[in-house]
Amino acid sequence: MTRVWTVPMLIVLCGSAVAAGLFRQGSPGTAAALLLGFVLLAGVNSPLIFPRSIGLLEARRRSAADGRPIVFWRPGCAYCQRLRIRLGRDAHRLHWVDIWRDPAGAAAVRAVNEGDETVPTVFVAGRPYVNPDPQWVREQLAPPV
Known part of the structure; x- marks a missing residue:
């Protein structure tokens, strides 16, 4: 903490x-x-400024239930702040995992980033996207038509 x-x-x-x-x-x-x-x-x-962080296991459980993306972030990351600010109110619809608080979350990020803790890393339907465009992330929240 x-x-x-x-x-x-x-x-x-x-x-x-x-x-x-x-x-x-x-x-x-x-x-x-x-x-x-x-x-x-x-x-x-x-x-x-960020929604309340949850652990990796809880984020995966919730994401499986509601289909919403999981965002791995850490405090002080300018790219994470950019994503959070540009998402606005939609940021609360994502599942946020602070990699400094959750070692399992940090390990998940390292596993997809060649050992680096590069954030934000967003998992959508189990696929990782590193530092995605905020508009694209917002589109992933839209219900399928």
């Missing part, structure tokens, strides 16, 4: 240090705006 909050906490600490320096120099408005920017950046890099 601590590992997923490392990057956001470092961002907030760095922002606090820079804001404190600006405040001491007599720029409280700039310091407050900068600190707000750092807090927002930390929020985007935190697990808070």
Whole structure:
């Protein structure tokens, strides 16, 4: 659990240090705006922006039942953030597995990426797709016509 909050906490600490320096120099408005920017950046890099992660076994069970894709991700990944943000509300219709929290999920990603933990890796009907286009992922959620 601590590992997923490392990057956001470092961002907030760095922002606090820079804001404190600006405040001491007599720029409280700039310091407050900068600190707000750092807090927002930390929020985007935190697990808070992603739907609740589940384990690989549970994701596979749910995906088999409802046919929805499984997304393997990790906090701090810009490509994962891009996918999550571009999916918007549809992101909650996917099954998200945080590879830093679930060793089985990390092993599944390594198995299809030549030993690398390349994310986002999306499994649709058991087939892996590495860093797919968000629009394509959204189309996979559409009911068959």
